[in-house]
Amino acid sequence: MKKEMELLAPGGDIDAIKAAIVAGANAIYCGLDRFNARNRAKNILISDLCGLIRLARKNGCRLFLTLNVIIVESEIPALIALLNKLVNTRIDGLIVQDFGMFYLLSRYFPNLSIHASTQLTTHNRGQIEFLNKLQVSRVNLSRELSLPEIESLTETAHKNKLLTEVFVHGSNCLSFSGICYLSSVHSGNSGNRGRCSQPCRDKYETTAAGKDFPLNIKDNSAFFDLKELAAAGVDSLKIEGRIKKSHYVYSVVKSWREELQRFYDYHNLSTENDALHRVFNRGFSNGFLRGNIAQEMFADSPRDHSATHLAEIKGGVTTKNVEAAKKELYDLKTDIIAEVRSKIEPLRSRREALQILVSGAIDSPLEVVLRTSDREFVVMSEVNLVKNRNFETGSKKNNGASLDVELLSKRFEKINETEFFVESLNIESLSPGLFLPFKELASIKKKILYILNGSKDFVAAIDVPQIKGQKKELIRPTLSLLLSSEDELPLCGKCSGDLFFQLPDSLGEESSFFGDLFIRERRLIPWFSSVIIGDDYEAAVEFLQRVQPARVVTNNSGIAYECYKRGIDWIAGPYLNSVNSFSLLCLQETFNCRGAFISNEIKRGQLKALKRSGDFQLYYSIYHPILLMTSRQCLLHQVTGCLKDRIDENCIQRCEKSAAIVNLKKTSLLVKKTKGNHHTLYGSEHYLNTDIVADIPDLFSSFLIDVRRIETETRVAGSTAELVELFEGLLVGRSGAAEELKESIYPATNVQYTRGL
Secondary structure (H helix, E strand, O other), X not given: OOOOOEEEEEEOOHHHHHHHHHHOOOEEEEEEOOOOOOOOXXXXXXXXXXXXXXXXXHOOOEEEXXXXXXXXHHHHHHHHHHHHHHOOOOOOEEEEOOHHHHHHHHHHOOOOOEEEOHHHOEXXXXXXXXXHHXXXXXXXXXXXOOHHHHHHHHHHHHHOOOEEEEEEEEOOOOOOOOOOOHHHHHHXXXXXXXXXXXXXXXXXXXXXXXXXXXXXXXXXXXXXXXXXXXXXXXXXXXXXXXXXXXXXXXHHHHHHHHHHHHHHHHOOOOOOOHHHXXXXXXOEEOOOOOOOOEHHHEOOOOOOOHHHHHHHOOOOXXXXXXXXXXXXXXXXXXXXXXXXXXXXXXXXXXXXXXXXXXXXXXXXXXXXXEEOOOOEEEEEXXXXXXXXXXXXXXXXXXXXXXXXXXXXXXXXXXXXXXXXXXXXXXXXXEOOOOEEEHHHHHHHHHHHHHHHOOOOOOOOOOOOOOOOOOOOOOOOOEEEEEEOOHHHHHHHXXXXXXXXXXXXXXXXXXXXXXXXXXXXXXXXXEEEOOOOOOHHHHXXXXXXXXXXXXXXXXXXXXXXXXXXXXXXXXXEOHHHOEOOHHHHHHHHHHHOOOEEEEOOOOOHHHHXXXXXXXXXXXXXEEXXXXXXXXXXXXXXXXXXXOOOOXXXXXXXXXXXXXXXXXEOOOOEXXXXXXXXXXXXXEEEEEEEOOHHHHHOOOOOOEEEEEOOXXXXXXXXXXXXXXXXXXXXXHXXXXXXXXXXXXXXXXXXXXXXXXXXX
């Protein structure tokens, strides 16, 4: 074993943070009451943070803060104000998703360590290099990866001086993180804003395969895979659970700490994980990690599996055994809660009290003594105190002040933003009527803050310059098309804008075909999807090398990095979740991005606030099937059934099927598997937004319509060519075009545009 791995625990509230500390965590991640992707957790207040940092450090534990949501334009000032506070704490890292926040941190707050969130669904080496350029120090890898894939990405990360962390326990998402819009579309609760309502856990109408919970998968557990994770070079083992209570956190972290210690001390592992089964779980699977993506990863119910498991090992799942198991587990939970309470009660998470004694006499230095419960230090002025009856307090001319309790309290108030608070200020030993220059008082304060903040210089508040948008000018937006079949190529002469052609997630056996197609049809612009893993990523890079396209659209940041490196113009796709002006500036300045699709998750007012700089082009999709999720798991197992019980190397390349599931509100969802692509879930209706053309003029360079053959309940009157003509009429302002489109395309929705984030 090369090194010990960090055990990284969740902290949804103060008690959970304390429980993680006493259970043996090396590090804890927690969120504030805003800007974090677990809004359902109790979370902590900014006023709690410094005390918790002090407590964690005192117990040899690091504390990371989750700011892992996308940020809308109106929140930027509040975010900058928060970062100005955090830069003067000893927080060990910020977990980030939004490209605008990456830009602000790397450009204006370089002292804060940046961690890439799982919301960025990092799964190929290009994404590691992309994040490295954003000055990330560690990256949380996608949960869907196998051990060989993790090892390969960790090797790339270490070459770039990045650390890797891997989720090893807790809830699994069925979708790749960050590109799930199921909750956003159906309830207005976006996973990219930390408000996921977990509709994948809901009950649906019984499927043809006889399943009531077709999208519900078991929890993740790598408890028996420590040896392989260590061999892969992983730096941090991350436990999910920021909405869990302190007794859960304590039980899980304690089990993992004991297992890790056994591994470090004796180089062997347990053969049982009963302690993990006795707290909330949906059953466990390490299918992704082992590359065994099989039907057994699904669970028939999202409810707690702990009583069922205990009943199984005590004679079978009968009503009597389950009830007895519930009673036993309740008693155990009561005992654990009492144990945790007794262990965390002595831990104090408030900021530490500080007593300040100020003394001095004329013609001698000012002496400031600072005392805590366990230490004392002294700071002295470099100039002597003076007494001057003609000195005007606060005078700009004299630039000094008469020292009294009121003035000193004000000068030292910044101390209350550290891990300490001023409990008392005593000036009884200070002669009255003495003066000291403001500059010297500022120097004393700076020295004090440096000592209190762990020998870290205090950083003055940074006033981040506002982005200056382009002057208002008339923009005549073009109409662009997204295609996915050769049969659609006759549309090439029908639109005024670009022709984007969707490449499959895996080029595989069709690599030569697609290469030939793009070399022959130079007007086609490659459109890369969000998920491109392992060999599929290498094939995509080879495609770029062979075709040498003038421009691409990519929803994958790894392909974006390759384009940047090769000097290929690229446009950020809609699933890179661009929603604020600093995100656009990040892509433009850092990666020479030429334009970006703005996410369909934001509404009219949020869109209007966007600013673009220079010749950066903005795009928006006004007509498309609504992609709700992309999954590495087979979504058909639980819906129609499948002759195979697991995914093999032929599934992604050759499988082509579709089916529907219906929730208890009678809303249907389309399960779609096409050749070369991962499984996807689409909404029942196409998205249609004709309003934006008139609502927000002079912002977008082009509007996109998606004419790929993905059938939902939406029906279209007329041919695709006629549809294109109607949209062209809308863009040039032809009277009645919007009404004709709404009559021709029905039913459709623009709920995201009206509801937003």
